[in-house]
Amino acid sequence: MTAAVKQVVVLSGGVGGAKLVDGLAAVLPRGAMTVIVNTGDDFVHWGLRICPDLDTVMYTLAGLAHPQQGWGVADESFGAFAMVERLGGPAWFRLGDRDLGVHVMRTQRLGAGMNLTAVTAELCHALGVGARVLPMCETPRPTMLDTADGVLEFQDWLVRHRAAPAVTRVWSAGPTAPSPAVLDAIAAADLVVVGPSNPYVSIDPILTLDGVRAALAARPVVAVSPIVGGRAVKGPLAGMIEQLAGRAPSPAAIADHYRDFLGGLVIEAGDEEPSGVPVVATRTVMSSAADRARLAREVLAFAEVLP
Amino acid sequence: MTAAVKQVVVLSGGVGGAKLVDGLAAVLPRGAMTVIVNTGDDFVHWGLRICPDLDTVMYTLAGLAHPQQGWGVADESFGAFAMVERLGGPAWFRLGDRDLGVHVMRTQRLGAGMNLTAVTAELCHALGVGARVLPMCETPRPTMLDTADGVLEFQDWLVRHRAAPAVTRVWSAGPTAPSPAVLDAIAAADLVVVGPSNPYVSIDPILTLDGVRAALAARPVVAVSPIVGGRAVKGPLAGMIEQLAGRAPSPAAIADHYRDFLGGLVIEAGDEEPSGVPVVATRTVMSSAADRARLAREVLAFAEVLP
Numbered sequence A, B: 001m002t003a004a005v006k007q008v009v010v011l012s013g014g015v016g017g018a019k020l021v022d023g024l025a026a027v028l029p030r031g032a033m034t035v036i037v038n039t040g041d042d043f044v045h046w047g048l049r050i051c052p053d054l055d056t057v058m059y060t061l062a063g064l065a066h067p068q069q070g071w072g073v074a075d076e077s078f079g080a081f082a083m084v085e086r087l088g089g090p091a092w093f094r095l096g097d098r099d100l101g102v103h104v105m106r107t108q109r110l111g112a113g114m115n116l117t118a119v120t121a122e123l124c125h126a127l128g129v130g131a132r133v134l135p136m137c138e139t140p141r142p143t144m145l146d147t148a149d150g151v152l153e154f155q156d157w158l159v160r161h162r163a164a165p166a167v168t169r170v171w172s173a174g175p176t177a178p179s180p181a182v183l184d185a186i187a188a189a190d191l192v193v194v195g196p197s198n199p200y201v202s203i204d205p206i207l208t209l210d211g212v213r214a215a216l217a218a219r220p221v222v223a224v225s226p227i228v229g230g231r232a233v234k235g236p237l238a239g240m241i242e243q244l245a246g247r248a249p250s251p252a253a254i255a256d257h258y259r260d261f262l263g264g265l266v267i268e269a270g271d272e273e274p275s276g277v278p279v280v281a282t283r284t285v286m287s288s289a290a291d292r293a294r295l296a297r298e299v300l301a302f303a304e305v306l307p
Helices: A015-027 A052-062 A079-086 A097-111 A116-126 A154-160 A180-187 A199-207 A212-217 A237-245 A251-257 A289-304 B015-027 B052-062 B079-086 B097-111 B116-126 B154-160 B180-187 B199-207 B212-217 B237-245 B251-257 B289-305
Strands: A008-012 A033-037 A043-045 A048-050 A132-135 A143-147 A150-153 A167-172 A191-194 A221-224 A264-268 A279-282 B008-012 B033-037 B043-045 B048-050 B132-135 B143-147 B150-153 B167-172 B191-194 B221-224 B264-268 B279-282
Touching: A008 A015, A008 A199, A015 A033, A015 A052, A015 A289, A033 A052, A033 A180, A043 A154, A048 A097, A052 A116, A052 A132, A079 A097, A079 B097, A097 A116, A097 B079, A097 B097, A116 A132, A132 A180, A143 A154, A143 A199, A150 A154, A167 A199, A167 A237, A180 A212, A191 A289, A199 A212, A199 A237, A221 A289, A237 A251, A251 A264, A264 A289, A279 A289, B008 B015, B008 B199, B015 B033, B015 B052, B015 B289, B033 B052, B033 B180, B043 B154, B048 B097, B052 B116, B052 B132, B079 B097, B097 B116, B116 B132, B132 B180, B143 B154, B143 B199, B150 B154, B167 B199, B167 B237, B180 B212, B191 B289, B199 B212, B199 B237, B221 B289, B237 B251, B251 B264, B264 B289, B279 B289
Parallel strands: A008 A033, A008 A191, A033 A132, A191 A221, A221 A264, A264 A279, B008 B033, B008 B191, B033 B132, B191 B221, B221 B264, B264 B279
Antiparallel strands: A043 A048, A143 A150, A143 A167, B043 B048, B143 B150, B143 B167
């Protein structure tokens, strides 16, 4: 890349990706970033459409995200949840009241015929989110896990089964069309950043959509490794790499996973560098807003010097 | 009536009726009471089915009702409402979080094909309500008001328009079949009590259903007047009597309204007694649990001595 970065597209799952997105939002000019978010974790709960990764990205960018836990908003109450539990309703997924307000609004809008891209834009606008946040597709495309306990939807496996059953395969069900805005955004991107999200359940669902891999192969792509010292920063990724790729969790496993479109990989300082791809090593764990912005600047600077 | 009351059916709207129902629940044996509740106020809000009168009766019997305001539960939070308001959603009807949990569960159950009678039974059972609570019908039958501002649904008129537009006519839309359980309960009743609810918008919707008036005419019926000193205890009733019946609010107006099936009327002590119907005068305002139980005992005792 010779010119300054103009348009940045980020592929993101939940927590890790959202933190990097937040850092990029702090250092990029308003209007320069589009976030394409995994919707493979979406599910219907209490009759409401819940989009965990979209919400995590949205809450993080809006400054509403819970500072510690990987989901939901800060200063939350759980009145509705307590009542549903008392009524014998499904209580395995803990929904806060403010969060519930979002799901109610989204479900109502979808029910009125608005598509998920438009609903997400409306919610983000109302919450003062400057970045463009795009769901990867309009129609449900649930991430399915073949496990020792049978085929499970992702949230079912992660939350209800506490990520315990061993996973033998991850796949996506449903229509394979991305939203048109997704392909347009990638085609117009000066840089694509793959966030430090779980490749199998957060990024692959995006990659399975028609035309996305080919579109990425035509753009400069930098990924941030979600592995630190042989472990995933958060969530069940390390075990998945062992179970699914049959190897130890490492930056090399991440690089190989994205090999067909990867232009550069940002890894945690001290981790073993993979071969065959430009690498920058830095501190990738984002414990503070300053960490997020610093990592974002380093990712952008790295992209500037890629061949 | 010569034998002791065995089965009592109460026709009820919201607050006033719910208080009397609560008193009856305190003095009748468990299993002796069926409450037939107006669903003409039901509406869909935030995509959820809301049944204000059913909920007021249920919350009151469960000991959850807010002690002062005429709707919702005590110790309530408003996190979802705050979020919906922030998102630019409809904020004219204030829904608490615990209350919302009920609406979410009800809507989900109805969406799964359960009828409103079964859903209500399930909710009441979960909340420990001993009385049988029946919605008047399974299908929406909205109470419509012809007003100076056009035709309005009841909640729209009451809450959004603050009951301000003058009402020229009250009518019910939708199918006219009561739930089968309603007619069965009336047919099996040793006594029917019409609660101190608004005749036009809380009791008439029940009376418009096929067969209800005829069934009531075949049973002993005692009504409790919702008028105290020429005013309604709560809500817009007094103005409605003036606008719709063209007369001053009084026990006589109530007696005439129910004339074709009324066997006795309980009125506030000091109010003018109507002619042509047996009357007992007592304190009908229920400010405490003791008031509710006392009035309930007086209603039952009055029924015992009716011709």
